[in-house]
Amino acid sequence: MALLDALSRHSIHSLLEFGTENALPGFVREVGAAEMEQQMRENHKEKLKNKKEKQSRIELRSPFELKMLNLKILAERQPIFDDSAESLAVQGSSFLKHFHGSELVEAIETQTEVENSPAIFVLFWGTEGSLGEHALHLWKRSAYKWKNMINEKLNINREAVFGVVKCDEEGVELCHAFGILPKQKPQFLAFMDGQRVGQQMGLGDEEFFIDWIRLILMGSLIHIKDVTTKNNLMEFGPITIGIFRDEQQAEFKSYRRVAVLLAGRYQLAYKLDKRQ
Template identity: 25%
Template sequence: MVSLHTFNLWSRVGDKIKVPEDTLLAHVPCHENSHFCQGLSAEDYHTVVSYRNGQNTGKTENIGDEEFYENWIELSILGPIQKLSNESELSKFKKGIVNGKKRLSVTIGVFPSEQDTSFQHFQISAEKLAGKYYSSYFINENSKPAITTYRHSEKQKRTDYSGKFDPASVMEFITKSSIPSVIDISTGFTTEILFYQKRPILILFGEEFEPFSKLSARQDARKHYIFTKISGENRNIQKAKEALGVVGNEPVIVLLNKDRVHLISISKPKCPDHLQKLLQMISTSEADKVLSTKNPHPLCFLQVERVNEIFGFEETIVLPDHTLFMDSDPFSRHPAISESGGSGGCPFMQGGGAGGATEGGHHSEL
């Protein structure tokens, strides 16, 4: 289901992308198919669904640019998990090369057989995350089960899974290990990456700062913090800075723990270890500012910038939304959104995870 807002984007993607001959891109024009569209919610009007042999194989409710839809289509065509038949294919995938293109992150599982319980749990995890990550597996009879995420453009090139191979922990590993060490949120971000989760957010305002980037490369540090950066200046970045209590244009690190804001001048930490100690100290100290849930969340202003980039400039009012300060299960059908339309005017707030039309309703086939 493609809304008027996304139809133009979807059409451009159709003209641009090369798909196999047995693949069709289509849309449902509701003005011509009112019987089908009866009962659709606002959420359904930008749902994109993939089918293979009559079976629903995935969907996305997120709204993105042309590249977003191209990547989603490619992932849907590839399927949730690919089998690597030989060492040559394994070597290419490790380098991030999938379908002739270099991907930012790929996850590979190595298992002794397809009957192994660890493989079956990896397969379940990949299917639940279909359309989001490049996942593959390689069978080596002499190998113990292992899962690794490779990110060729990062300082830390690989991250190894160390759990019990249960689907929940494997899903969490794939999700977290695929995220860049430092996420550039200058023009917005995917909602569930920053909101609805327990880790405090570190925001670097300014250019590259070595202690910050080196600390972000440490796996143990990323277990405790999400590292982000904001560079450049525009009206919405200025609004976010003001809401966080950041004054002036000097580089600064913000520790945002739900509603508590701590500011660290980059002149203080001299090395990654020093920065880590400072973070531990200030996390239990009095906050420089406490955000009110009655005001818009500061980071929502950054998402407005992304909306303007995709759809053209619009005068957007960002409303408060207290649910953005809450935790929720990242693998649930929906993030914690209030029944009264709790997106609060924050763009993309309802474009979360794998959910869609309510099951059992008019459009459960979506």
């Protein structure tokens, strides 16, 4: 009403008659103090909600996921590869095991029976569009590079088995068993000691997959015992190091839980210092 009173001073006719306590079409409604407070509370909740959503988007990519391929663009490209890339893929295909029926489940169960058994990395891909063929091509090349060029340099004790499951009529039940639908985009799963320890739904070049495989095999949390270990880790990319008094410390246990959740995405390590 105060606003209408102020506007009336610049009008030939008084505008106060257009003010009403009830909401009527074409009229200005008077807003009470209680309603204003309610509106302020709702606006505050909306701001907090938007702030949380923005924060979650910031954390979507790790330092090793900054050069991902755009899946929408890739899906529009024909799966035609140059001779050199195709050559690597053909050679890499010999390192891929095509799992059928219960073979994958049995292989995972075997991990629990043999100490330090090979880790299993599997690509699940469907038959919709060309995206799956691109993923398979990259997976073959990555397997070739790991087996022939990378593994010896890393000094990792655990071996790796690379596999493929095609979610077609024959493999659809196996895909469903692992929660993957035939029309979903390609997914990569990692298994160690009978447990799923990693999942990757993005696509990158060979270096991207090499980093993912390496991070899984080295474990979610690496104990740095000397300078040499730290320097070796720093050669492969960004590393986060936590310093704790001992492994019984509450802060260390929280750090370890986070490391498990981020396995394969971040290079997390720790060192012990009794002075902490």
